[in-house]
Amino acid sequence: MNDENRSDLKSLVPDLYGADVFNDSVMRERLPKSVYTKLRAAIEEGTAMDSAIADVVATAMKDWALEKGATHFSHWFQPMTGSTAEKHDAFISPKNDGTIMMEFSGEALIKGEPDASNFPSGGLRATFEARGYTAWDCTSPVFVKKDGENTTLFIPCAFCSYTGEALDAKTPLLRSMDVLNREAVRALRALGNTAVKRVTATLGAEQEYFLVDRRFVERRLDLMLTGRSLFGAPSPKGQEMEDQYFGTLPDRIGSFMADLNKQLWRLGVSAKTQHNEAAPGQYEVAPIYGTVNVATDWNQLMMETLQNVALRHGFVCLLHEKPFAGVNGSGKHNNWSISTDAGLNLLEPGLTPHDNVTFLVCLCAVVQAVSRYGKLLRAAVATPGNDYRLGANEAPPAIVSVFLGEQLTAIFEQLAKGGAGGGGPNVKDIFLGASTLPKLPKDMTDRNRTSPFAFTGNKFEFRMLGSSQSPAMANTVLNTIVAESLGEMADALEKSRDVAATARALCVAVAREHRRVIFNGNGYSESWRKEAARRGLPNIDNSVDSILTLLEKEGAGVLEKHGVLSGGELRSRVEIMLEHYVKTLNIEARTSLHIAQRQIVPAVVAFTGQVAEAVRANKAAGAKGVLAAGLLKKADALSDRLGKAVAALEKALAECGGEPDLVKKARFCRDRVLRDMNAVRASADELERIVDSRLWPLPSYAEMLFYR
Numbered sequence: 001m002n003d004e005n006r007s008d009l010k011s012l013v014p015d016l017y018g019a020d021v022f023n024d025s026v027m028r029e030r031l032p033k034s035v036y037t038k039l040r041a042a043i044e045e046g047t048a049m050d051s052a053i054a055d056v057v058a059t060a061m062k063d064w065a066l067e068k069g070a071t072h073f074s075h076w077f078q079p080m081t082g083s084t085a086e087k088h089d090a091f092i093s094p095k096n097d098g099t100i101m102m103e104f105s106g107e108a109l110i111k112g113e114p115d116a117s118n119f120p121s122g123g124l125r126a127t128f129e130a131r132g133y134t135a136w137d138c139t140s141p142v143f144v145k146k147d148g149e150n151t152t153l154f155i156p157c158a159f160c161s162y163t164g165e166a167l168d169a170k171t172p173l174l175r176s177m178d179v180l181n182r183e184a185v186r187a188l189r190a191l192g193n194t195a196v197k198r199v200t201a202t203l204g205a206e207q208e209y210f211l212v213d214r215r216f217v218e219r220r221l222d223l224m225l226t227g228r229s230l231f232g233a234p235s236p237k238g239q240e241m242e243d244q245y246f247g248t249l250p251d252r253i254g255s256f257m258a259d260l261n262k263q264l265w266r267l268g269v270s271a272k273t274q275h276n277e278a279a280p281g282q283y284e285v286a287p288i289y290g291t292v293n294v295a296t297d298w299n300q301l302m303m304e305t306l307q308n309v310a311l312r313h314g315f316v317c318l319l320h321e322k323p324f325a326g327v328n329g330s331g332k333h334n335n336w337s338i339s340t341d342a343g344l345n346l347l348e349p350g351l352t353p354h355d356n357v358t359f360l361v362c363l364c365a366v367v368q369a370v371s372r373y374g375k376l377l378r379a380a381v382a383t384p385g386n387d388y389r390l391g392a393n394e395a396p397p398a399i400v401s402v403f404l405g406e407q408l409t410a411i412f413e414q415l416a417k418g419g420a421g422g423g424g425p426n427v428k429d430i431f432l433g434a435s436t437l438p439k440l441p442k443d444m445t446d447r448n449r450t451s452p453f454a455f456t457g458n459k460f461e462f463r464m465l466g467s468s469q470s471p472a473m474a475n476t477v478l479n480t481i482v483a484e485s486l487g488e489m490a491d492a493l494e495k496s497r498d499v500a501a502t503a504r505a506l507c508v509a510v511a512r513e514h515r516r517v518i519f520n521g522n523g524y525s526e527s528w529r530k531e532a533a534r535r536g537l538p539n540i541d542n543s544v545d546s547i548l549t550l551l552e553k554e555g556a557g558v559l560e561k562h563g564v565l566s567g568g569e570l571r572s573r574v575e576i577m578l579e580h581y582v583k584t585l586n587i588e589a590r591t592s593l594h595i596a597q598r599q600i601v602p603a604v605v606a607f608t609g610q611v612a613e614a615v616r617a618n619k620a621a622g623a624k625g626v627l628a629a630g631l632l633k634k635a636d637a638l639s640d641r642l643g644k645a646v647a648a649l650e651k652a653l654a655e656c657g658g659e660p661d662l663v664k665k666a667r668f669c670r671d672r673v674l675r676d677m678n679a680v681r682a683s684a685d686e687l688e689r690i691v692d693s694r695l696w697p698l699p700s701y702a703e704m705l706f707y708r
């Protein structure tokens with residue numbers, strides 16, 4: 001269908017929206033009522049799926065998918081690679097007469113058995129048992145997606161080992177949602193909300209990305225293999241004019257975005273907001289929020305769709321956290337809240353936040369959680385790419401603090417002060433004392449963009465996630481630590497005879513004990529670093545150290561305590577994250593050497609030769625030749641530096657390869673490989689400034705950032 005030629009443009013988007021999703025309305029239309037009711041219950045209440053209905057559901061899905069042109073189905077899961085995995089099976093099933101029929105059984109819908117041996121398992125999967133299992137997550141809708149001429153029915157799944165250990169990002173996320181539900185419902189019931197049946201976390205993930213013309217990427221092995229530029233002198237113009245942020249969209253970008261939106265809408269991903277970001281060539285897209293596991297799937301689809309659509313428009317979409325040195329990197333803002341089955345957002349302050357006990361309890365639960373488990377949140381965003389971003393004066397620092405905004409901070413201060421008044425504070429007065437505060441206008445809470453964890457009106461925005469990261473781990477941690485806080489509060493509330501007084505006393509305690517984590521000032525400033533150190537807030541500025549904190553019992557133990565990740569699963573994740581760090585740095589270092597030795601060095605040698613020739617010619621002709629002589633001297637000195645740096649990097653890589661201990665290897669990569677790689681870049685970038693541009697083998701920053 002050619003969308004543009006339709007006469008009924010008014011209904012274009014509504015018709016498009018969810019067209020490729022087996023969503024509620026399709027289910028209702030295509031399933032027998034009794035089956036529909038049972039499936040709905042499984043989805044909404046999290047009850048286990050009745051296998052008897054699976055066959056009926058599978059057949060309905062297959063018929064629907066066939067109408068959409070699908071030939072295959074695929075379990076779609078998120079192994080610990082950070083991206084998604086799929087293995088396609090055709091619906092075909094042979095008949096006796098040599099023909100085939102199209103079939104899809106309930107069993108095939110519910111369970112798959114992909115070979116797990118090529119996915120990272122961090123030692124969880126014994127080599128003799130390579131099998132892994134995928135299990136349908138019926139809470140995330142099934143969809144049809146076209147890749148080229150291939151159309152497939154995708155079934156969102158969890159992925160585990162033969163012995164039931166999580167081998168993916170989704171299983172722990174689903175577990176953490178159960179824990180949060182359990183503890184939050186307890187707390188709410190204790191507070192008198194007897195109607196509440198279910199509490200879920202919601203997520204809206206804002207996605208930043210760069211678009212670079214494909215022709216430049218084709219000539220840059222670094223962008224192709226590592227997603228970031230390992231070389232490149234700064235462009236004469238950067239982002240200093242501040243004219244890019246929210247700037248007008250060039251036609252080509254507009255067309256790309258229109259296509260992107262259509263694709264996403266078809267898949268039921270409600271892309272809503274789009275704009276230019278701070279750096280040239282950088283953009284953002286944000287969906288309407290959804291249940292956290294579904295929204296996590298959406299984000300994966302979004303990242304995938306961004307890359308596919310970009311190629312169709314002659315761009316490459318870079319999701320790396322820092323594709324270009326010297327301009328802003330890309331993050332993923334994780335907007336998170338919790339709400340009840342009745343649709344009540346528990347972080348909605350309402351007109352009188354100081355009187356809104358449920359809100360205050362939930363707010364304090366989050367503050368306490370972030371204060372206690374800041375290191376865990378930091379570890380959830382520990383990726384090599386994020387090391388270039390966090391604390392680099394463009395993204396939040398590596399210090400985890402909470403921004404509450406003026407009004408809420410005032411309430412918090414009142415709580416802390418009132419409680420300190422000795423002789424049993426009059427808790428009511430504390431709240432009355434704050435009652436002159438006006439309703440919280442949304443924009444009052446959202447001004448400070450430098451905070452890593454900011455209250456933004458009716459949700460918290462966790463801003464430390466890297467752009468290329470799955471939001472799964474961060475939200476697994478968030479759900480679990482807030483559940484832990486709420487559970488602790490529920491314990492006290494359930495025992496209490498005066499629930500209102502206990503609730504307030506709990507808030508007072510949080511306000512007193514966890515004030516240190518509240519910071520409304522400039523998170524980018526040097527003074528905050530010092531102040532944070534005084535307050536005893538951790539500042540872990542690299543991912544290796546941060547990943548290793550996952551082995552500390554007092555922090556990461558909370559995941560084990562609630563059954564979100566077992567000790568073994570957690571240790572395996574640490575191993576996978578460290579391995580990922582080491583592999584990433586090794587690939588970068590090898591790519592850097594490849595480019596330096598095979599592209600840059602030959603260009604520099606050719607250039608120096610030309611200049612030397614000119615110097616000789618100048619001399620023979622009796623010319624002064626100061627310019628050429630000076631250039632030769634400079635190029636020669638830089639070449640010498642480049643040669644030495646290349647040799648050092650080669651040596652470092654070899655040494656790294658010989659290191660058997662994973663932790664030492666990771667530290668070596670961080671301290672030596674990265675340093676030596678940066679030295680190669682430094683001299684190469686200096687050379688780029690003086691070498692004849694016709695000889696320079698790599699497209700420049702100016703071209704990559706400004707051409708569209």
Ligand code: ADP
Pocket residue numbers: 202203204205206273286287288289290333335336337338345446458459
């Ligand atoms: P910003 O000013 O940072 O661009 P917006 O207010 O536009 O923020 O919202 C950003 C994201 O927050 C959107 O994806 C939106 O859907 C999401 N969001 C809004 N409310 C909630 C909520 N209750 N829970 C989770 N995400 C939410």
Ligand code: MG
Pocket residue numbers: 206333461
């Ligand atoms: Mg935001």
